Structures are given as structure tokens and as C-alpha cells.
Amino acid sequence: MTIRPIAEAEWPVFATVFREAFNSEAPPAVVDRYRALSELDRLLAAFDGDQMVGTAGALSFAMTVPGGTAPVAGVTLVSVLPSHRRRGILSAMMRRQLNDLHEGGEPVAALYPSEAAIYGRFGYGRAADSLTFDIPRHGAAFVPDAPTDPALRLRVADPARARKELEQVFEIVRAERPGQYARTAARWDDLLADEEFDRSGTGALRCVIAEDGSGPRGYALFRVKRKASEDDLPANELLLQELYAVDPAAYALVWRGVLERDLIARVRAWSRPVDDPLIHLLAEPRHLRPLWRDDLWVRVVDVGRALSARAYAAPVDLVFEVEDAYCPWNARCWRLSADGAGAVCEPSSAAADVTLPVSALGAAYLGGRPLVGMLRAGLIREHTRGAVARLSTAMSWEPRPCAALVF
Numbered sequence: 001m002t003i004r005p006i007a008e009a010e011w012p013v014f015a016t017v018f019r020e021a022f023n024s025e026a027p028p029a030v031v032d033r034y035r036a037l038s039e040l041d042r043l044l045a046a047f048d049g050d051q052m053v054g055t056a057g058a059l060s061f062a063m064t065v066p067g068g069t070a071p072v073a074g075v076t077l078v079s080v081l082p083s084h085r086r087r088g089i090l091s092a093m094m095r096r097q098l099n100d101l102h103e104g105g106e107p108v109a110a111l112y113p114s115e116a117a118i119y120g121r122f123g124y125g126r127a128a129d130s131l132t133f134d135i136p137r138h139g140a141a142f143v144p145d146a147p148t149d150p151a152l153r154l155r156v157a158d159p160a161r162a163r164k165e166l167e168q169v170f171e172i173v174r175a176e177r178p179g180q181y182a183r184t185a186a187r188w189d190d191l192l193a194d195e196e197f198d199r200s201g202t203g204a205l206r207c208v209i210a211e212d213g214s215g216p217r218g219y220a221l222f223r224v225k226r227k228a229s230e231d232d233l234p235a236n237e238l239l240l241q242e243l244y245a246v247d248p249a250a251y252a253l254v255w256r257g258v259l260e261r262d263l264i265a266r267v268r269a270w271s272r273p274v275d276d277p278l279i280h281l282l283a284e285p286r287h288l289r290p291l292w293r294d295d296l297w298v299r300v301v302d303v304g305r306a307l308s309a310r311a312y313a314a315p316v317d318l319v320f321e322v323e324d325a326y327c328p329w330n331a332r333c334w335r336l337s338a339d340g341a342g343a344v345c346e347p348s349s350a351a352a353d354v355t356l357p358v359s360a361l362g363a364a365y366l367g368g369r370p371l372v373g374m375l376r377a378g379l380i381r382e383h384t385r386g387a388v389a390r391l392s393t394a395m396s397w398e399p400r401p402c403a404a405l406v407f
């Protein structure tokens, strides 16, 4: 078995392997979009003799982390042909990729797993969660004191033509929420693509923008799936792709534009953050009927650099011991000292206050997974009473992390 980067000429075979592994029906135009999204020199393939049997890629993200932005490898296109599964090919590709990231100086990796049980063994931790809302039209009323702004108006826009305005809003909001990553032109092309395959029975991509005299302040992208009830009344579903706004009044107005749209029986919204302000705006939040699931998984590739690259919610100074079977350079004691002036995380020879698996550090890295929960679950060992609570408080962050756009 060989694992190596691919050449441009090998892309079609690479695409054949991941299409087969994912049981994908993606047409050539969509495969071209994957290529535009990919960074060729960061694609790895596994070979059995001459045959390509496995794939893995990484994207160079600037990702929002607590208090700033960090370089993060967005791991993607991971697949092994059905004929070659459960022989350790994924494990070998993950080991190679983690070594490459370490040597290339990328301190953190993140991914969306196809199945949540796969990546914990490679040191990834469940770092962000998201909610799916399923809101019936009759449950869409807002609390009486929901914010309004008479300067705001709602405009129906063509998504492709409105791209610059959407980018303008997104650039502001992405800096606030950990897990959000800067979007390349290819990412926007993919998000706004509206070919037959993208519609797949769910209708054209639509857009509303909340704006005032000085420009856009919020937007929603959505499709409408046409449906009729048994007695032939409109029962259409609005499928919300994304909704962002830079201030509360614009946020409320865009949601109103979505929830109060005529001829819609229900609104389904995926990948909403767990602290979505909509939870406070709906007069009857039980109508959100939230479904909880995992969003981003994070892998701390280099403990010292990763933990020095973020901010902390409270001062902390302690020593923790990391267990890491895949990245031996992490497996040792580290001292973390952080206060309002910054954070330093360095190797230490002092006795550890806490021992934890590297996946726990990944889970806590974006501020959304309190370590105290993992202590109670018996996944972390505490040697100094109260040390996990202090580290947990320091690593927690507002707002809660959510990438919300699968890569």
C-alpha cells in the first residue's frame, strides 16, 4: 500500500474513487466544482499496486477560533473503495495526513464526519453541535418586544446577482462565531449553484435581503419544496439553506421574511447554532422542534501552537498531560498560562493537574464542549481538585461554535 499526493492527471480517477465510496450520483458539473474547491497539492491517495483505492484531502482554512482566527486544515473527500475496507487504509491515510499537517505547521484540523463513530480514534473530538428546526407556519409568531428598525426593508433578490451583498454580510458575521471559515470564490460558486442537480426536487435557490440606505444587513438563502395536502391545499416547505444578519433587528426581519412567507406550511432550517437567537424571538419556542446533532469535529495537531492561538474566557494556569496515540509529539505534559494579555502553552516537566485524551482538547478547542462533562463521563482524569472546572471555564466561549456549511 502506497500513500502519496496525486497529479492533476489523476483527478478523474480520484473522483471515481470517492464517487463510488460515497455512492454518489454527482454529475460531471458537480465533480468539476469539487475540483475547484480542492487544493491539488493537498490531495492524498492510497494505492494497492497501481490501483487507486483511497482518497483524502485537506483545505487551507482561516477559521474563527475563540478570540481570533487560526490556520485550520479542513479535512475532506475521505474515502476507501468498498472492495478495500477494514484493512487499515483510512488509518494509514489519517496517520500520513496528521504527519503532513504537523510538518506543514497547521496546528488544528477540522472535519464533518459522514458517521460520528469514525474519527474519535484518530484524535478528533466533537467540537460543535447544531440544531435542525422544523417550524410550522402557525408557530411562527414572535415575542411582542422583538426588535424592529423602521430604516430596514426586505428585498427579494436573485442569489447570484446579490453575491457581493451576501459576501459583505458573511464577512462580518464569520468573525464572531468560532468554527466559521473564510469562503473562497469556489465555495461561493458552490453555495449559489442552482443547476438541476442542486434543485433535486426542492426548487430554485431564492434569496431575501434586509437592507437600509447604506446597504445589506442580513440575508436568507432558501428553496421551496412544492407539496399539497391530501385535500389539495398548499403544504409547501421552505428549506432554509442559510440565514445571517449583522444586528438583531435585521436578524428578526430576515426570519420574518422566511417564516411569514405565504403558501408555506413549514420551515425546515438545518445547521442552526445551538444558541440561535431565534430561540428567544419565537413566542412559542416549542414550535422549533429542534433536532440536535454534531457539526464540526476538531483535531488538535500541535498542542502548544493550537492552544496558544486562541483566547480564554478566564485566567488559567495549570499543567495537563495529553494522551495521543497518533501524534507522539503531543503526548506529554503541557503548561497553559492564559490571561487577558494572551496565552502561552509550552511543554512542562511539572506534575500534571489533569490527564486527558487529545480528542477532549479538540472537543473543547472552539469553546462549545465543556470539559467538566467529559470529566463526569469518566473520559478525563483529574489529579488536582477543581483543575478540570478551571480549564473548562477558561476554554468555554460565547457564542457557541458552528461552521454550518459542510465542506
Ligand SMILES: CC(=O)SCCNC(=O)CCNC(=O)[C@H](O)C(C)(C)COP(=O)(O)OP(=O)(O)OC[C@H]1O[C@@H](n2cnc3c(N)ncnc32)[C@H](O)[C@@H]1OP(=O)(O)O
Binding pocket: 021, 022, 075, 076, 077, 078, 079, 080, 081, 084, 085, 086, 087, 088, 089, 090, 091, 092, 111, 112, 113, 114, 115, 117, 118, 121
Ligand atoms: C471528512 C470526511 O470526508 S467524512 C467521509 C468518510 N467517508 C465515507 O463515509 C465514505 C464511505 N466509507 C468509506 O469510504 C470507508 O468505510 C471509511 C473511509 C469510512 C473507512 O475506511 P477503512 O479503510 O475501512 O477504515 P480502516 O480499516 O482504517 O478502519 C479503522 C478503524 O475504524 C473503524 N471504522 C471504519 N469505518 C467505520 C465506520 N463507518 N463506523 C465505525 N467505525 C469505523 C474500523 O472498524 C477500524 O476499527 P479498529 O481500529 O478498531 O479495527
